Amino acid sequence: MSDNDKNSLLDTLKPYPFQFEELPVDLIETDSKQPRKVFELRGGGDLSRLLKSIQHYGIEDPIKVSKIEDGRYIIMDGHRRYSCARELKFEKVPCRIYPKMNDGEFEARRYEMQNNRKDWRPIERANSLHKIRSEYKNANEKEIADLVGITQANLFHYTELRDTRLEYISLMERHKLKEYQQVGFTRLIPKLRRVKQYQVDDIIQILFQKINDNLLYRVSDFTTLSKVFSTASLNEEEIFKFLSDPQISTVELSEMTQLSGISTQIRTLIKDLGTKKNLGINLTEKEQVVFEDLYKLMQTFM
Known part of the structure; x- marks a missing residue:
């Protein structure tokens, strides 16, 4: 394809006037060919978070739809918001409505909508x-x-x-x-x-x-x-x-840095002693005898 052909193809995509409307959920259809897939609503991930957000705040960002015919619309962008709305039994959802368009323009516009998003730093x-x-x-x-x-x-x-x-x-x-x-x-x-x-x-x-x-x-x-x-x-x-x-x-x-069995025991002992000291707890007589024996043994290794 020549540069002139590319330019003429781009020239066919013009901005559409803004048209916003609350549409009944039953008039909107999902697109089975959408590249980004919807996952489980209750799985505890991003979609579960979105469900909770919409439950509290409503749909802040209108769903983008394209007209198929009178009384029928297909989602371009907003499948997750739409899934949440159905789960929450919404009767209507806010939409930005685009006119009917050919498949090529539909996919190109959807790509731009979804590709130009940038996650928060x-x-x-x-x-x-x-x-x-x-x-x-x-x-x-x-x-x-x-x-x-x-x-x-x-x-x-x-x-x-x-x-x-x-x-x-x-x-x-x-x-x-x-x-x-x-x-x-x-x-x-x-x-x-x-x-x-x-x-x-x-x-x-x-x-x-x-x-x-x-x-x-x-x-x-x-x-x-x-x-x-x-x-x-x-x-x-x-x-x-x-x-x-x-x-x-x-x-x-x-x-x-994996410790041997005896090293682990010594570390536990040090921790327990530190806890007793911090809490102001004195050693029992039996503990004193054991630690005196341990101290004598340690001197032989020093």
Whole structure:
């Protein structure tokens, strides 16, 4: 097809006048050939969130339909909103009505409608949630989470993200971290600490490189790193090796830091002792005898 032909084809697509109307649900038909498919309403995912949103707010964004004939319309964009409306027993839905068009124009317009959407950046979502919380100062965390249709844990993570240093946010955007990676990374930051010559900022740069190399990308990878750094004093050599070798993955680090049976018991003992000390609980006579024996034994290993 020549450039002239391409231009003439584009010239056939002109803006249509705005025509909005509430149409009866029964006059609207779904399009079985739509590229984006509708999933379960009650599955707990995005569609379930949309259902709850429409239940509380109604349909904020009109469904786009094309006229087939008098009294018949087919959906161009808005199948999920339409499915929710039927589930909620709506009699009418707000629509933007396009005139009847040929199949080529129909598909081209639908592609433009759906292709030009851009998801929120995580920091934009975090800032918006902050504004909502600021307006509802007397609402608790659960009420705010219910209002926007997310879990309290996600609300907390977005709060953490908003409080993250700007240079870290810039790094996350520069390295194109997905939203779940940004949340995982934000939760990891407070656990990081200096390891030998590696300062925290050095460690962060290394972690971003490992993300680029696909050695750190799953939610479980960030969880593993958080656990390892939580006991950095026990795992310093393994962490140092992980940071020094660009080829070592988080999975390999996890394997290197697996504790033996006796190490696990000692860690549990340390934790229990710390709890007693923090609560001001004295050791019993039997515990004192056991720890005296343990202390004598430990001296032989030192």
